[in-house]
Amino acid sequence: DQQVKQNSPSLSVQEGRISILNCDYTNSMFDYFLWYKKYPAEGPTFLISISSIKDKNEDGRFTVFLNKSAKHLSLHIVPSQPGDSAVYFCAAPPSNTGKLIFGQGTTLQVKP
Amino acid sequence: NAGVMQNPRHLVRRRGQEARLRCSPMKGHSHVYWYRQLPEEGLKFMVYLQKENIIDESGMPKERFSAEFPKEGPSILRIQQVVRGDSAAYFCASSPLAVSENTEAFFGQGTRLTVV
Numbered sequence: 001d002q003q004v005k006q007n008s009p010s011l012s013v014q015e016g017r018i019s020i021l022n023c024d025y026t027n028s029m030f031d032y033f034l035w036y037k038k039y040p041a042e043g044p045t046f047l048i049s050i051s052s053i054k055d056k057n058e059d060g061r062f063t064v065f066l067n068k069s070a071k072h073l074s075l076h077i078v079p080s081q082p083g084d085s086a087v088y089f090c091a092a093p094p095s096n097t098g099k100l101i102f103g104q105g106t107t108l109q110v111k112p
Numbered sequence: 113n114a115g116v117m118q119n120p121r122h123l124v125r126r127r128g129q130e131a132r133l134r135c136s137p138m139k140g141h142s143h144v145y146w147y148r149q150l151p152e153e154g155l156k157f158m159v160y161l162q163k164e165n166i167i168d169e170s171g172m173p174k175e176r177f178s179a180e181f182p183k184e185g186p187s188i189l190r191i192q193q194v195v196r197g198d199s200a201a202y203f204c205a206s207s208p209l210a211v212s213e214n215t216e217a218f219f220g221q222g223t224r225l226t227v228v
Contacts, residue, residue, distance in 0.1 A: 006154075032213040043116070043203050043219030044155070051213060089154055097168060098210040099145060100217070102154040 003027045004092050006103035013110050019077040021106045023090035026071065030092040034100070035064060035075050038087045047088070048075070080110045114138070116206050116220035117186075124226045131191040131198070133223045137206030144187045145217060146179060149201040158202075161187060162210075194227045201225075 005024045013019045023033075032051045036044035050057040050064045050073065057064050063076045077084055087107050091100040117136040125131050137144050142163045147155040148171075160168040161181035172179065176194075181187040191198055201224050205217040 004154075009152075036219075041221070043118075043205075043221045045219065046216050049213065093211060098143065098160050098207075098212075099157040099168060099171075100155075100211065101157065102147075104152075104154040 002104075004090060004101045004103045006090060006106050008106050009104070010107045010109070013080045013108065015082055015110055015112050016079045019075075019080045019084065019108055019110065021075040021077075021088050021090075021108065023073050023075075023103050024071060025073070025092060027092070027094070028068075028071070029095055031095060032093070033064070033066065033073050034091045035062075036089045036091060036102075038089065038105070044089060077108075080108075082110050082112050084108060085110050116141075116204055116218050118202075118204050118220035118223050120223060121221065122224050122226070124228060125194050126228055127195060128193050131194050131225055131227075133189040133191075133202050133204075133225070134186045135189070135204030135206075135220060136186040137204075138208075138218055141206035141208050141218075143207045143210055144181050145205045145207075145211070146187075146189050147203045147205065149203065149222075151200070155203060158189070191225075194225075196227045199225055199227045 034049045035047040037047045038044040066073045087105045089105045090103045146158040157171040159179045176192045201222045203222045205219045207217045209215045211217045
């Protein structure tokens with residue numbers, strides 16, 4: 001039972017353009033959502049989060065949008081930079097468990 | 113403040129051998145989580161420990177896998193009698209409190225286990 005899904009395994013974008021990474025979930029009880037970024041041979045690093053009571057959170061070039069009715073969230077990166085090339089995971093926590101459920105990840109390639 | 117330290121970074125084991133993966137959490141962090149990433153997949157939760165206690169092991173395979181986080185020393189993920197299907201990247205994360213909207217988990221660089 002995959003509660004958090006990223007249906008696009010890869011995305012290629014030109015430098016300077018917008019990158020949009022998508023994530024769908026099935027559990028309406030998630031209190032918040034996170035995006036992690038992962039470079040090869042490294043561990044995931046936290047990027048940005050959004051509370052389930054909000055529909056948008058912005059941090060610099062990164063904005064996460066949450067559509068609760070559609071059970072969908074998206075990460076927007078604008079403008080995209082070559083250094084943004086990495087695997088992006090969305091994640092969510094089953095309530096009060098301390099653990100995270102991760103999506104399968106989307107590999108973003110930003111071309112110079 | 114050093115980050116989460118995992119060792120070894122790479123581990124090769126023959127089928128049937130034991131694998132021991134170590135994780136030293138960040139200073140001041142008493143909560144440790146282990147995740148496994150199989151090729152082309154996302155991270156899957158395995159176990160959550162808080163000093164000497166297993167809080168949640170719902171993601172651990174029932175056999176051959178065990179984890180501990182002793183009062184002194186690193187957390188250990190132990191895999192007995194490894195099989196090829198155990199080949200994966202194993203990530204450890206730590207946090208000062210249970211992960212929540214206000215408490216972030218910090219990940220180590222992972223141990224890549226290859227079973228030959």
